[in-house]
Each structure stands twice: as structure tokens, then as C-alpha cells.
Amino acid sequence: MCGITGWVSYDGDLTGQRHLLDRMTATMTGRGPDAGGAWAERHAALGHRRLAVIDLAGGAQPMTAATADGTVALTYSGEVYNFRELRAELRARGHRFTTASDTEVVLRGYLEWGDALVDRLTGMYAFGLWDGRAERLLLVRDRLGIKPLYYHPTRDGVLFGSEPKALLAHPDVRPVVDAEGLREIMFGVKTPGHAVWRGMRELPPAHVAVLDRSGLRERPYWRLEATEHTEGREATAGHLAVLLEGSVREQLVADVPLCTLLSGGLDSSAITGLAARQLAHGSAPLRTFSVDFVGHQEHFVPDGHNVSPDTAYARAVADHVGADHTNLVLDPASLADTEVRRACVAARDLPVGRGDMDHSLLLLFRAIRAHSTVALSGEGADEMFGGYWWFHDPAITASAGFPWLTAATGAVRQDRAFLRPELQQTLNMAEFAEDRYREAVAATPVLDGDDAERRRVRTALYLHLTRSLGGMLDRKDRLSMAAGLEVRVPFCDHRIVEYAYNIPWSLHVFDGREKSILREATRDVVPDVVRRRTKSPYPMTQDVRYVEALQRQARDVLSERDAAVFALVDRDAATRAATTSCDAPGRRLLLEKLLDLYVWLDLYKPELAVS
Known part of the structure; x- marks a missing residue:
């Protein structure tokens, strides 16, 4: 995993x-703490920061291939999980390899198949490839958008990078956020292609961008x-089990220590169970990790977010598969540490407010x-x-709004x-919000024979896959890479997505519970106590401290007479949130957004062009 x-x-x-290239590349050091590299010719320059995962000695980048008509150069981030099969095919076609890396497979694959290479790749990746023979740049992002890629057109070309901060480090890119960018920040739904910063664009998932002189x-x-x-x-559960097992097997390939994230929910437990079975004959048990809060187990109260505490379920799975499990217990002071907030805002380049x-x-x-360089997640x-x-x-999935926002606010209208x-x-x-919702619904793939109920379910699934999942993957990518950790997501194999999207809803809920078909497909690797557990989301601390x-912290911000954040946030609303009962609905969310915005304005000093 790397930064490009x-x-x-x-x-x-x-x-x-x-x-200037070095200045841009240096912003990616967190994504690639192991090594850095640069390559340039007259009209193109590529930078790279490396987190070494496969072929530790031979995978240095940018990687080049000399041809009779010019140089082809690649800066690449991610993992192509079918690289071994592609390398065998390319060898059969006469290509010679000097490394064991998937990077060289991508480079050689382009020399053989050109842009059609993208149809052959399975994995999570983003890369920029300069073809000096035609003075042509190819930008590519994986099908689900697991790895990020941003670009900013210039007067005579383009700048690109894994994160906006790489582009903002160039003097030709002004840190301007206009009304459209602020809408994206305040809305909290990731619109494919939008990058918040004026003039910048995020390459949408499953897209390529081609730049040439035209x-x-x-x-x-x-x-x-x-x-x-x-x-x-029965056949559906069996088919799904085969797809999941294959995805996990492919994603266990690494030349560094590997682990899984284990919350004790169905998804992470399934990945952990499959990984443990694949690694059963290894020299050491699979390592697993979870997170908890001081006093959370003893004083837990079910609420609108938390359903049940994770720790006992995670331990049950770890014991079931014989994993070496670590439960990280955090106190309120650590969670509220202003330096941790600052690090999160810097990692995400945005005031997300989570x-x-x-x-x-x-x-x-x-x-x-x-302990580990690679983790598998659910x-x-x-x-x-x-x-x-x-x-x-x-009633929620049929309403004219993004279901998760309607569920959170109790209303379709997103003021x-x-x-x-x-x-x-x-x-x-x-x-x-209405415009973004209509755009997403209009793109939903349906069959002519689908009845109203089938279309409703397809729409709900498509909205989540294209407008919710992107935010989840971005969160996972930014925060893990800020720690120099590669997190892989076996469920986000495009073959699993294609199959799951078309499973009838009656099979998703055949036993009257959520994710029925997934429970059935993973019954051999998930203990019954977890299979019976009701879905519980990523935990929030309930500690009033x-x-x-x-x-x-909000009162400290309010004490600053000229704090820039109050060009955006209503001071009276912030005062009420900071000084009255902290259990009032929405008050915590307001405080988080206020503090994130405060940090973001300080870190990035954006020009707010709102008219």
C-alpha cells in the first residue's frame, strides 16, 4: 500500500x-513510511511513497519500462490480488520479470493489453501511468473505490495524488472551498467524483481518466x-461461501505480518473465521484486534446506536478459531485528546465530525x-x-431520501x-439533498420485470453501495494509512458485489433476520452465539466524561472572539450545545462538527468562496 x-x-x-514533486510526495509519507521515490522526464513527473507489503526488496517505485519508442512509467498504490495468474499469462506471452511484485505485473500488463488491462484486474488499487511513447497519462481507480485518487486539471496538463493534501501542496492549487464544496461537507454523503476543493475532482470508482494533448x-x-x-x-449460500472463501484466500497474500479486525459482529467474524481456516497450518495463530471503552461493558445501556457491547462476542470468536486476540480499551481522555482529533482531520482532509x-x-x-502491517476487515x-x-x-426505504440519513434524523428533509x-x-x-438523492435513484440498475417491491429493495442497496459505502471505505483508508497500516476488505470484491446485488430480498431475510443468506453461507466458520447476535454498528462511547x-473544548472555542469557525456555525447553537444538558438529541453531533471544523480551518486555512 502506498501514496502516489x-x-x-x-x-x-x-x-x-x-x-515541487518532492513537496507533493512528502504529504504521502504516512501512506508510505518505508521508502520514497521520484521519476521525471520533460513533460511528466511521478512521485511515490511505499508501504512495503509484497516483494519487500524488489517493489520500489516509480517503476519504469524502456521501449524502443519511449519510457512507460508507473506510480501505483494498492494490491492486485490476481497478480500471480496475470504474471503467468504474461510470461507465456514472452514478458520477463525482474521482481515478484504486483506493481511490475500492472506495468507489464499495460505493455501487453493497453487500457484493456483494467478489465483484468481484481483488487484495490489506484495508479497513474505515463506512456512516453504517446505522451499520454492513464489514471485508474478500482471498481469499488477502495483506494482514493484525486486530480486537478491545470492550464497545460494535470496534477494528481492519493489525497487532496498532495495536490494542495502545489502552488498552482489554491485551497478554495465554494458553496458546492460546503454542501458536500455539511451533507455527509459522498457524491462520486466530488472532491470539495474547487477545481479538484476525485476519480469515481470503476473509472479511468486519460490525458493527452487533446x-x-x-x-x-x-x-x-x-x-x-x-x-x-441452498445453492445461493453455497455459491456465496465459495466467493467469500476465494476472496479471503487471495487477500491473505503478504510478505509481512497480517491480522484481522474483529468486532464480534457477523461480518468481521466471518472474515476472521475464513482467514483462520486458511492459515490453520501456519506456525503461529491468527492475530485479531478489537476496540472497547473503559467501563463500557459494566455500564452499557442499549440506545439508538449501540445495541450490545462487542467484547464478549469478539472473545467468543477468537476462542472459537484459536486466535491471539487483543482488545484495546480506551479511556475518555484518549478519545477526547485534541491531538487525536487533529490527526483524524488531517488524515481525512475534511471536518467529517464523527x-x-x-x-x-x-x-x-x-x-x-x-504488530502487523496488513489487516483484513469486514x-x-x-x-x-x-x-x-x-x-x-x-417506510424509510420508500421515502424520498437517503435511508441512513432519514433513520438518523427522523426526517427526509436534511436541514x-x-x-x-x-x-x-x-x-x-x-x-x-433532494437533487443528490434523485441522481442516485435514477442510476439504479433494475430489470424490466422487477415489481415495485423489488425496485424499492434494489434502490436501497444501490444507494448504500454507491453513496454510503464510499464514505466507509474512505474512512477506513485514510485512518489506516495515517498509521501506516494496510486494511483489506474481502467483501468488496466486485464479484461478490455483483452476486449479492441480484440475490432476491426473500433470501436476504429468509429466516426473518437481517443478512440471513450471509449467516447461512458462513455457518461453518462463525460460532452460533455470533450468528444469533443482532446487528450492532461500530461502537460509540457512552461515557458522559x-x-x-x-x-x-467547545467553550474554549467560543471564548475566541474571532474564531473563523463562526463564519459557518451559529454561535448561539454552539453555546447551547456547550453549556446545557449534554444528553439532548443532536447536541453531541453539533459539538463534534464544531470542533472538527475549527481544526480543519486552522490546518488548511481554506478560502471560503460562498455567495
């Missing part, structure tokens, strides 16, 4: 611009499709990194198999009352 940067300038000579063009190379599902329950859910995850990743299953409770509430009144009017969040710390 690049620059194409058709009117300039980049061989003398190494200092301009820059994007195109998709994969789309989710609706197809008929003809298998019965608070302790982000803070605990970053601290967990840091703890894991002391992200994606809830979006594919209808795991969230609102999937099972027809943001914590904003200054004049900013509320300018941004018009309700209309923005955490919220009291947020209130103290």
Missing part, C-alpha cells in the same frame, strides 16, 4: 521541478448490473501497526446484504440547523 503523486505539463520541462477524458470501465438470480437458497468513532479507529490502527457486508435496521423498515441562518439560506441543504470534555 504526479504531474503532467505539456508546456513545461518538469526535469527541473523535483522540489484534453482530459473520464470513462467508466465497470458498472453494477441487474440480472436474474436463478439459484435457490468524533470518537474516528478517534477510536485511529488509535486502534496505531496499536495494530506495532466493511461492505451491511451495504451488500441489507444489514442495517432501516433496510427492514419499508442543518447548526449553520448560521444566512449560510443555511445560501446552501439550501434540503434542495441539495467524553461529552463533558467536548463541551469544555
Whole structure:
């Protein structure tokens, strides 16, 4: 796993611009703590930061291939899980390899198949490839958008990088956030392609972008499709089990220590069980990690977010598979640490406002990194198999809004009352939410024969796969890479997504529970106590001391007469949240957003161009 940067300038000579390339690449050090590299010729320059995972000695980048007509150079991030099969095919076609890395397979694959290479790749990846023979740049992002890739067109070319901070390090990119960018920040739903920063774009999942002297063009190379599902329950569960086992097997390939994230929920338990079975004959047990809070088990109270505490279930799975399990227990002071918040905002480049859910995850990743370089995680299953409770509430999934937001706020209308009144009017969040929702629904793949109920379910699944999962994957990627940890997501294999999307809803809930077909497919590797457990989301601390710390920090911000954050947030709303009962609905969310915005404005000093 790595961080990539690049620059194409058709009117300039980049061989003398190494200092600017190095400045961009240095922002990716967290993503690649093991090594750095740079390559340049007249019109193109590529930078790379490496987290060594496969072929530790031979996978240095940028990687080049000399041809009779020019150099082809690659800066690449991620993992292609079928690289061994592709390498064998390429060898049969006469290619010679000097490394054992998947990077060289991607480079040689391009030399053999050109842009059609993307149709052959399975994995999580983002890369920039400069073809000096045609003075042409190819940017590629994996099908689900597991790995990020941003670009910013310039007068005579383009800048690109794994994260916005790489582009913002270049003097030609101004840190401007206009009304559209603020809407994205305040809405909290990741619109494919949008990057918040003016002039910048995130390459959408399953897309390529091609730059040559005639301009820059994007195109998709994969789309989710609706197809008929003809298998019965037993065959479906068996088919799904084979797909999951294959995905986990592919993603266990690494030349560094590996572990799994284990919450004790169905998804992470399934990945852990499959991984443990694959590694059963290894020299050491599988390592697993989970996160908990001081006093959480003893004083737990079910609420709208927390259903049941994780620790006992995670321990049950670890014992079931014989794992070496570590449970990281965090106290309120650690979760509320202002430096942890700052690190999370810097990692994500945005004031997301998830608070302790982000803070605990970053601290967990840091703890894991002391033992492992690669972790397997269960992200994606809830979006594919209808795991969230609102999937099972027809009133919510049939309403004209993103279901998870409707479930969280109790209303389709997505106003943001914590904003200054004049900013509320300018941004018009309700209309923005309606427009984004209609766009997503219009793209939902359906079959002509689908009845209204089938279309409702397909729409709910598609909204989650294209507008919710992206945010989850971005969170996982940014916070893990900030700790120098590679996290892989076996459920997000595109073959599993294609199959799961077309399973009839009656099979998803055949026993009256959420994710019924997934429970059935993984029954051999998940203990019964977990299979019977009701879905519980990523945990939040219930310790009142955490919220009291947020209130103290918010009062400190309020004491600053000229704090820039109050150009966005209503001071009276912030005062009420900081000084009155901390268990009032929505108060905690307001505090988290206020503090994240405060840090973000300080770190990035964006120009707010809102009219």
C-alpha cells in the first residue's frame, strides 16, 4: 500500500521541478513510511511513497519500462490480488520479470493489453501511468473505490495524488472551498467524483481518466448490473461461501505480518473465521484486534446506536478459531485528546465530525501497526446484504431520501440547523439533498420485470453501495494509512458485489433476520452465539466524561472572539450545545462538527468562496 503523486505539463520541462514533486510526495509519507521515490522526464513527473507489503526488496517505485519508442512509467498504490495468474499469462506471452511484485505485473500488463488491462484486474488499487511513447497519462481507480485518487486539471496538463493534501501542496492549487464544496461537507454523503476543493475532482470508482494533448477524458470501465438470480437458497449460500472463501484466500497474500479486525459482529467474524481456516497450518495463530471503552461493558445501556457491547462476542470468536486476540480499551481522555482529533482531520482532509468513532479507529490502527502491517476487515457486508435496521423498515426505504440519513434524523428533509441562518439560506441543504438523492435513484440498475417491491429493495442497496459505502471505505483508508497500516476488505470484491446485488430480498431475510443468506453461507466458520447476535454498528462511547470534555473544548472555542469557525456555525447553537444538558438529541453531533471544523480551518486555512 502506498501514496502516489504526479504531474503532467505539456508546456513545461518538469526535469527541473523535483522540489515541487518532492513537496507533493512528502504529504504521502504516512501512506508510505518505508521508502520514497521520484521519476521525471520533460513533460511528466511521478512521485511515490511505499508501504512495503509484497516483494519487500524488489517493489520500489516509480517503476519504469524502456521501449524502443519511449519510457512507460508507473506510480501505483494498492494490491492486485490476481497478480500471480496475470504474471503467468504474461510470461507465456514472452514478458520477463525482474521482481515478484504486483506493481511490475500492472506495468507489464499495460505493455501487453493497453487500457484493456483494467478489465483484468481484481483488487484495490489506484495508479497513474505515463506512456512516453504517446505522451499520454492513464489514471485508474478500482471498481469499488477502495483506494482514493484525486486530480486537478491545470492550464497545460494535470496534477494528481492519493489525497487532496498532495495536490494542495502545489502552488498552482489554491485551497478554495465554494458553496458546492460546503454542501458536500455539511451533507455527509459522498457524491462520486466530488472532491470539495474547487477545481479538484476525485476519480469515481470503476473509472479511468486519460490525458493527452487533446484534453482530459473520464470513462467508466465497470458498472453494477441487474440480472436474474436463478439459484435457490441452498445453492445461493453455497455459491456465496465459495466467493467469500476465494476472496479471503487471495487477500491473505503478504510478505509481512497480517491480522484481522474483529468486532464480534457477523461480518468481521466471518472474515476472521475464513482467514483462520486458511492459515490453520501456519506456525503461529491468527492475530485479531478489537476496540472497547473503559467501563463500557459494566455500564452499557442499549440506545439508538449501540445495541450490545462487542467484547464478549469478539472473545467468543477468537476462542472459537484459536486466535491471539487483543482488545484495546480506551479511556475518555484518549478519545477526547485534541491531538487525536487533529490527526483524524488531517488524515481525512475534511471536518467529517464523527468524533470518537474516528478517534477510536485511529488509535486502534496505531496499536495494530506495532504488530502487523496488513489487516483484513469486514466493511461492505451491511451495504451488500441489507444489514442495517432501516433496510427492514419499508417506510424509510420508500421515502424520498437517503435511508441512513432519514433513520438518523427522523426526517427526509436534511436541514442543518447548526449553520448560521444566512449560510443555511445560501446552501439550501434540503434542495441539495433532494437533487443528490434523485441522481442516485435514477442510476439504479433494475430489470424490466422487477415489481415495485423489488425496485424499492434494489434502490436501497444501490444507494448504500454507491453513496454510503464510499464514505466507509474512505474512512477506513485514510485512518489506516495515517498509521501506516494496510486494511483489506474481502467483501468488496466486485464479484461478490455483483452476486449479492441480484440475490432476491426473500433470501436476504429468509429466516426473518437481517443478512440471513450471509449467516447461512458462513455457518461453518462463525460460532452460533455470533450468528444469533443482532446487528450492532461500530461502537460509540457512552461515557458522559467524553461529552463533558467536548463541551469544555467547545467553550474554549467560543471564548475566541474571532474564531473563523463562526463564519459557518451559529454561535448561539454552539453555546447551547456547550453549556446545557449534554444528553439532548443532536447536541453531541453539533459539538463534534464544531470542533472538527475549527481544526480543519486552522490546518488548511481554506478560502471560503460562498455567495
